[in-house]
Amino acid sequence: MPEFALAAVSALDGYSQDFDGAVLREVTDLEIVSVAVPIAGQKKLAAKIKSAYGCAVPKPTTTTQSKDGLVRLVSTQADQFLLLFDTATPDGGDKVAAQLNTAGYITDQTDNWAVLRLSGPNSRTALERICPVDLHPDVFALNASARTHMEHLGVLVIRTEADAFLLLSARSSAKSFLHAVVVSVKNVT
C-alpha cells in the first residue's frame, strides 16, 4: 500500500448550471486520444479503424461513430483525428494502442482538454456571440465538427444533437473559457 495516493480532479470541478433555455455542464471522464496517420499508412490505418470500431476515419469537418456508438472519431487535422470515449480508467491511450498497435501514432490527449456540453434551444444563439463558424443546422449538421477560436481561445466544437454542442478547449485556460460561454448564455437569456 503506497504511502501517498493521487486523486484525479477535473478541469472545472464538474461545473453544471441550468439557464433559461440552455444547460451547461462539464463533461468528465471523457477519454481523448489522438491518432496521427503515418505517411503512406492511410490504407492500413483505415482498415484497422474499420475492424476495431466498425466505422470510417472521419473526413475533415465531420465525425464518425463506432458501431456500438461508444466511440466518436473527430477529424482535427489533415493527417490526424481524435477518438472520444467514456472510461473510468485513465488509460485511453493504451486502450487505443491495443486496438491499432503500430498502424497510427497515438497520443493521449485527455488531460489537454476541458470539455463542456451546451444544450437547449438557446445554445446556438449563445454561441453566436463568440463562435465565428456558422452553426446553422443546414450548414453545421448533426455530427459536424469544427476547430476555431472563441474569445482568444482555441475550441473544438461538435454538434452531438440538434440542440446540443460539445465544446473542447485547453485545460489550463478552462476557467476563462467557461466564463466566456457563461457570459454568452447570460447575454442572450
Next chain:
Amino acid sequence: MRCSGLRILTEGLTGNKGWKPVWRQPNPKPSYDVIIVGGGGHGLATAHYLAKVFGVKNVAVLEKGWLGSGNVGRNTTIVRSNYLLPGNTPFYEFSMTLWEGLEQDLNYNVMMSQRGILNLCHNDVQRDAYARRGNAMLLAGADAKLLDRDAVRDLCPFLDFDTARFPITGGLLQPRAGTARHDAVAWGYARSADSHGVDIIQNCEVTGFKMENGQCVGVDTTRGPIKAGKVGVSVAGSSSRVMTQAGLRLPIESHVLQAFVTEGLKPTLPGVVTFGAGHLYISQSDKGGLVFGGDLDKYNSYAQRGNLPVVEHVAEDIMAMIPALSRARLLRMWGGVMDMSMDGSPFIDKTPIDGLYFNGGWCYGGFKATPAAGYCFAHLLAKDEPHTTASQFRLDRFLRGNIIDEKGAGAQPNQH
C-alpha cells in the same frame, strides 16, 4: 510670401484675398540635376534640404497623385527618438533636433507639440528592457525617464491601475517626443522647396528609368521623359513597384497599417501613450480627436485599407488600458501602405545602378524620420556619401549580417 501674425491681420482686414498659391504648378523641364521620385514627406523634405542646405536647386519632385497623398497624410503623427540600437538611435535623435526647429526653418507652423511619449511596461523583464533602451537613448544624446507605477499614475491617472489583466508596473517616458500636424509637414516642406526653386510636379507618374550603359540618366513619366544627373527614389509603400522597373528586388514587403480617429473631444490625454501588453499607441490631436493605431494587418497589401480583426484588437487594447474611453466614438478608419523591411529598419543608400539612389524601408516609422531622412538622403545625393547618422542603413547589410532588428523578430516584415 512670409507667414506671420501680422500677415493674418492684414489679410483678414482685406478679406483674405491676397493669399497666393503655396506652391507653383510647373510643367516638367527636359532635364534636372536631381529628380526625386515621390512627392510625400520624405521626397519633399529631401528637395527642401537639397536646395536650402546643399545648394542643389535644379531639382524636380515627381508625384504620381496629389502632393502628400501617401503615408505623410495617413499616419498617427507621432514624433519620437526612443530607439534602442546604435544603428538607429543617433539618426532618430538627429531627426528630433530637426523637428525642434522645423517651424522656423520652414516658416510654417507644423504644430510640433512635444507633450511626451509614455511606453507602459507590465512586468520586470519589460521594465529592464526599457531601462536598457532608455540608457541607450541617453548615451545617444536623447532624453529618457524611467517611471515607476506611481509616477505613471501621476501622469496618466485615467489608466486602468486597479482591474487590469496585465497590471501597469511603470513606463519609459521621452518628454521631448510628441506629435505634429502631418499634412502641414508636407505642405511646409513643399512650400519651402518651391520657394527655393524646386519644381514640384503633381499627377506625374514614373513609368520607367532611362539607362545608358548601366547608368541611370533619367525617368520616363506619364508627362514625358525627363533627364537627370541623379535620380532618388523615395516612394515608401510603392518602393518595390518602382524599383522593379530598374530590375531591382528589395528586402521589402508592402503591408497595410490602419489608423483611427474618434470624434472631437475636450482634452483628455496629455501626450502619446503606448500599451505594453498589446499593441496600441494613442494621442489626442489639437482638434480634439483621439488618434490611435496598433498592429499591421499582417498580410501584404497595396490597398490603403484594412480589415476588422485589427480594428477590434486595437480597440480591445484601448479598453484594457483606458476603460474611460469606452463611450468615445470611432469616427474614421483608414490604411496606409508600409514599406516593411526585413529587420524593421530603413535604407538610405546608393543602388547597384550608378545614378540611382534609394530611400525606403521605413516600416511604420517614416513620419518621425521625415526631416532626417530628407536631410540624409539629400546629403547622399549631393555628396555621394552617407550622412554619419544614416551610415548603417545599407542595402547589402543582410548579406553581411549587419542586422538592425529593434524587436528581435527576425526576417519577417509583418512581425516588425
Next chain:
Amino acid sequence: MIINHPLLGPRDADEFVHLGDAGLINRPDGLAEGAIEAFHDYLYLRDNPAGLYRELWYHEQGDRSWLVVTRDTTTHEISKVELARDVARSQRRGQ
C-alpha cells in the same frame, strides 16, 4: 477576409497566421557552395508584387494546415487556395 480552406471551406482569416511569400517553401541547400548568398536571396529578397501574390498562411486556430493562398494585393481578391504540403511535394517532384 475569408480564406476558402481546401479541406474545411470558408473560414475567417482571423483564424490564420500570415507568414509571407510562398517562395519560402523552396529552401536552399545549406551545405552547397554559396549557401549564404542563396539563403540571403531566399530569406530577404522579395518580388512584393502589386497584383497576384502567392503567400503562406497557417491555420493556427483550426486544423494547423499551412496553405498557399493566391491573392491580389491590390484588391485582396483570393483566386486560389492550396495545401502547402501538396505544393511542396509537387515542386520537389518538379525539381
Next chain:
Amino acid sequence: MTQDFRIDGGLVDRKQTLKFSFNGRDMYGYAGDTLASALLANGQRLVARSFKYHRPRGIFSAGSEEPNALVHLGQGARLEPNTRATVTELFDGLHASSQNHRGSLEHDFMAVNDRLSQFLSAGFYYKTFMWPKSFWEKVYEPVIRASAGLGKLSMQPDPDTYDKGFLHCDILIIGAGPAGLAAALASGHAGARVILADEDFLLGGRLNSDTQSIGEQSGAHWAQDSLAELASMSNVRILRRSTVYGAFDHGIYGILERKTDHLADGGGKPRHVLWRVYSKRAILCAGATERSIAFANNDRPGIMLSGAVRSYANRWGVAAGKKVAVFTNNDSGWQTAADLSAMGISISAVIDTRDIVAPMAISGAALVMGGRIKDTRGRKALDAITLTSGLTVPVDCLAVSGGWSPNVQLTCHQRGRPQWNDAIAAFVPGGELPKGLTVAGAASGQMTLAAALKSGRKTAGQALVDLGFKYTSAPALKASDEAFSVTPFWHVSGSKRAWVDLQNDVTTKDIKQAQREGFQSVEHLKRYTTMGMATDQGKTANVLGLAVMAEATGQSIPQTGTTIFRPPYSPVALGAFGGRAVGNEFRPTRLTPSHKWATECGAVFTETGAWMRAQWFVRAGETHWRESVDREVRDTRASVGICDVSTLGKIDIQGRDAAAFLNKVYANGFARLAVGKVRYGIMLREDGLCYDDGTTARLSETHYVMTTTTANAGLVYQRLEFARQCLWPDMDVHVISVTDGWAQYAVAGPNARKLLQKIVDPEHDIATEAFGFMACGDVTVCGGTAARLFRISFSGELAYEIAVPTRYGDGLIRALMSAGREFDVTAYGVEALSVMRIEKGHPVGSELTGQTTALELGMDRMVSKTKDSIGSALSQRSELQRDDGRRLVGLIPVDTSDTLTAGAHFLDIGAAAKMENDLGWMTSVAHSPTLGHSIGLGFVKLGHIRHGDVIRAWDGVRGTDIKVEITSPHFYDPKGGLQRA
C-alpha cells in the same frame, strides 16, 4: 414646458408621455419621439454651438447626417458626448445638455470667435503661433486645445457592457426603406437566409416621413405590414437600431446593434452588440441624404433641411415652425410645402431657384420662381429672410432643399469611386463596388417611390438567381412615379459668410481661399479647410463644397473630384469594438496544475504571458519578498525544493523520421540521441540567430517529447508544422501539443532523489547508476499512476522533473510536499528559479532576445557545421562571426554591497557616457544568497577575453554607476558535478 409645436398626426404614441430634461429644464414628449422631435415640439430652437465660431445652432436634419444638434447625453459615468439628438430615441428620464460652450448655451463667451472670423479663416493656424518658439507648447497650443474638441468624456470607467457576435446569411439588406423592404420580401419568399438591418428604431425609411401611398395603403402602413410578414419568416432576421457601419473584404460587413440605449434601464444586458456579418450577397438600400444651399447666414436655428421639416410633421406630428418658408432647387421642396400646408401649418413663401412655372399652388404662400435668398435674420433663432429682390419675409423656419445625394458611403469602403449623374445632380455608386454588393432605390439614384420598390425587387432577384434560389417576379406595386426634377443650384454669391460645412464652420469664403492658395484637389480642400472632417463626415456638405470649388476653378464637378468615404458609416463607440475586453477579461488566464495548492500556501503570483505563476511563497514572519526568495534558494540548495514547471511548452513528436527531423530543427546534433536520454538543444531562426532552447527526450525509436520556453511554445509549434509540411513534406513526422496534458514539477537539491524514491513506485530504480544525469523514462508513482521522469537540472543541483497527467497535478504536488517534509522541502517560485539559473549562467528570454547569436551566448560549439539545419547557413555571415563582438559574461560588483540593475550599459572606467563607448548591457541580475551578493549576466564587447577586468555598469535612467568585475557566467558549480551526483 408645453409642447407648443406638437400638431395632429404622426406615428408617435400619444398615450405614452415621456418626461425628459434639456439643460436642466423638464420637458415632455411621446413614445416614438427622438430627442430632436421632442425638443422641437417643446419649441427649443437653440440646441448647440458650432465648432469654431460658436454660432448658435438648431436642429438641421432628422437623421444620422445631423451636423448641429450634438448633445451630452446622460450623466455621470454614462455621460455620452457628441450624441446626435436626431437619432436619439426618447425614453422616460432622459437627460441631455448642450456642449462646447463657455458660460451658458444662450451666452457663450467663445462666441467672440465669430467677431474675429476674418482672422480665423482656413488654415490660419499654419501661418502663425511660431514666435517666440517656446510659446507654442506653453501658450498657443493649450488655448487651441482647450477651445477645440466638442463634448467631453466623464473619464470614468463605463458601467455598461458590450458584446460581439457573428452572423451568416445569403443576403444582407442594408436599409429598410421601400427598396430594402421590397428586396427583403422577394428574398424571404425565395427562401434565402436574409438579414435586414436598419439604423432606425421604426423601419420604413422615408415611407414614415412622406405621404405617398402604395397600392391602397399609406406608405407607412405598407411598411408595417411588410415587416410583419418578414417577421413571420424563419429565414429572415430583422435587426432594428442596427447600423451597417462598414463593408470589408469578401462579403464581411460590420453592424452595430444598439440594444439598450433607448431604455431607461438596460437590465444588465450589453448596451451594444457589434456583429461581424458573413454574407454571400449584400444589397445597399440606404436611401439618399438631402443637402443644403449656401447663402448668407444660412446656419441659424430654424433653417433646416426640407425633408427633415416634412419628417417632423408627418412622422412625429411636430411643426418645425409656425411661419415656414421653403427654399429649393428641386421638386421635393414643394412636397414639403404641400404636406405642411395640408396639416394647417402656414407657409409664407416658396422660393424656387428654377425659372419654371410653379408646379402647384400653396394657399397663402408667396411663390417666388427663380428666387434667391440674400440674407437671414435672428441671432438665436431665425426671424426673417430677405430675398435678392429685396423682399423680406418674417419666418421662424426655413426649409431648404439643394437636392438629394444617394448614400453611397458603403460603396466607397473598398475601391468604389462614385460617378456624377447630371439627371439628379448627384454622385451615384460607381467604380469597383465591394464584391457581392449591389445597390437599389434612392441609393442607386432611383429617386421616385415606384422606382425604388421596383429596383429593390429587381436587385434582390438578381442576387437570388446568382445564389441559385428560385425567384418568381411579382406584379409591380402601384406607387407614385412622377419624375423627380432638379436644376443644380449651389450658392447665392455675396460678401457675407455662407456655410457649407455647418459643424466645422467651413464657408464658401474658406473654399475660395483654399483655391487661391492652391489647395484645389478635393483631398487638399478637405484637409486644408477641414470640410467633411466633422462627426457627420460631410454627409450634407461635401457635394456642396465640391461644387463651390468647381465653380472657383472653372471646372466641372467630376473634374474637380469625387468625395469618397471611410468606415464607419456613422461613429461607433470604442467600447463596442472592444467588446468584453475590459479589466481582467482582456485576455484569457492560464492556470498551472498546482495553482489551487499554491494559493493555499500563500503564493504571490505573476503574469508570464497568459500564465499565472507562483513568484514566491510567503511563509509566516516573512515581510519582504527577498526573505522568501533567499530562503527558497538556500533550502533548495541545502536539501530539496519543488517548482511547478508545467508552463514549459511540451510537444509530442512521433514518426519514422522524427530523429532526422529534430536534426533539422535544432542547431546541435540530435540524430544519435539514445532512447531513454534527454538532450539540451538550441533552435535558430533561418537568419541564424537564436530564438529558443529546451530539452528533448527520446521515449522510443519513433517517439520524442520536446520542451520549449514558456513564451515561445506556440511559435516553436508553428515552426515545426512549417518544417514538416513545407520544407520536408515527405518526412514521416507528426507533432501535437501536450503542454496542458502534463503537470510537471522540478524536484531539485541534494535530497531530490531521496524524496522521489518515496513517490516513484519501488519497481522503478532511479539510483544514479540506473538513472543517470540526462536520463528519462516512463515510471509509475503513488501506486500505479503513470508518470514520466526526466533527470535534468536548471538549478544546477541534483534534480529531476516528474510529470503526471494534469488531473493528478494537484495530488502530486501535495504528495511531494508531504513526502518532503522530513527533508524540510521548500516550494520555490519563478523568482528563486531565476536566481538559481543566473547563478548557473543559463540564458533565458532576457538573453535569448532574438537579437543574439550562439557565439554571443557562448554556445557556438553547439552549432553543427557538418549538417544543414535551420539557420546553420546564415549563422556564418561575417558580421555574426566577428571575434571582436559581444559575449555573455558574469558580472560581480566590486563593492559587494552594491546592487546590480538589469538594463544598465557597460562603459570602461573613465570613459564618457557616450554611444561610442558603449560596451554592452546587463541582461539579468539577482541577489545570490549562495554567494551573498548581487550578481548579473550581460553582454560585453570582447567579454570572453576580459574576465577579471573591472568596468562600469552605468544606469543613467536609474541614476547609478557601479564598478563591476567581468567573470565567467557560471557562478555556481561551474564543473557541474552536483547535477551529476
